[in-house]
Amino acid sequence: MLHLRLITPADTTDEVVRLIEKTVGTTHVVVLPGAARNPSGDVVLCDVAREAGDELLTGLQELGLDRTGSIAVENIDLSLSKRADKAEAEAPGEPADAVLWEHLVDATHEESTLSVTYVAFITLATMIAACGVVLDNAILIVGAMAVGPEFGPLAGICTAIVQRTPRLAARSLIALLAGFAAAMALTAAFGLFMDAVGLFTEAQLEAARPNTGFIYAPDWFSFVVAVLAGAAGTLSLTSAKSGALVGVAISVTTVPAAANAAVALIYGDTNQTVRSSEQLLLNLLGIILAGTLTLLAQKYFWKRYRQRT
Known part of the structure; x- marks a missing residue:
């Protein structure tokens, strides 16, 4: 009620x-x-x-x-x-x-604002992920995924497309792009510092990484998982079951891919940088596509149901 x-x-x-x-x-x-x-x-x-x-x-x-x-x-x-x-x-x-559309627009508007807190969360998440990729530590990768706040702007873009609200779309896109740009830049600086004190090495990044190598190896499964996670995340928002968002967050490799790209960049590994960036874009595209289609389906089927009753 x-x-x-x-x-x-x-x-x-x-x-x-x-x-x-x-x-x-x-x-x-x-x-x-x-x-x-x-x-x-x-x-x-x-x-x-x-x-x-x-x-x-x-x-x-x-x-x-x-x-x-x-x-x-x-x-x-x-x-x-x-x-x-x-x-x-x-x-x-x-x-x-x-679906309470006004509530959804209001919630995504708040979550997709480029604020100091948002940038701090996505930067800290990317730095944690950077430690995870260098150490080949899957636990750190999962932790970084859970901390990352990027689903807010992604949900804002989906909602803006369905509800045709250009201002929300622009705000969400700015938060998403500027947030990742700032996080990757600061993580690169963090990587240089960790390298200077001997905690990060190029050898660690280039070594076999059985636990985290998937981060810079995008494939169709990456896109499929992103689509499934995007649909689940959107359903959790519209049904007020926010607990499911944690599972969505640790299903996609957005933040870890950004971290791997940043660390690889400071060591001049263009292959990992490019491949990680592809992984990041593939996941973002899959989430936006699935989230938009999920909202459109919900809107259509609810309208049809109300017309029959």
Whole structure:
């Protein structure tokens, strides 16, 4: 269930309440006349089944409430109410299948911002991966994959394509490209420092690496795994099952490929640099393709389902 807190101008409150009451899957409607001060107006509270949430939010936006008042949405972790159970049963579809498009756009917008924190996370992840590739340590590679925040901008690009929001696409693309560029540059400097103190050597990089050699050996399996991970990651975002994102993060070799390219570059190994870069681009392309197709499929099938009900 979702909880909505609305601030409505007094002259639109009745219309808002009528919209809520005619939306299947809503309950616990509360109207507090004149309770809002900034902006001034009435406060309307209600609960709505997740599968009916997108329809209600769209209707509220069509009434202009996002411009004249306020729409706030919260997840309800526990609701002990027979009315809530009845509302969920009446709402068409299953909660896990419903996509809250406004929530998805808002979430990906936040995760795809080029901030100091984002650059710090992707740089630290790439540096950890650099240690992993030089030491041929698979545990460090997995740890670096889990730390990397790059799925946020990738999801932002997919959402922007489906929802046709150019600003989100530009913001996500900038975060993705600038983030990896900064991370690789700083990791190259980190590699030079580690080489200077004798912790990294060219011999380690060029030696047989049975645990991490796949990072600079792109093939069709790399693309297939990226596609599968992109679909799984997108489903985890739209169904609010964020725990699955950890599994997605350690399935693709984006950060490790960037790290291998950076370290290989400082030692002049153009073959590994090029091959690692190919691995990176192949994984990014696979995730974007799969994420976009997954969102399009969800949008299409949910629309068809709602038309039949």
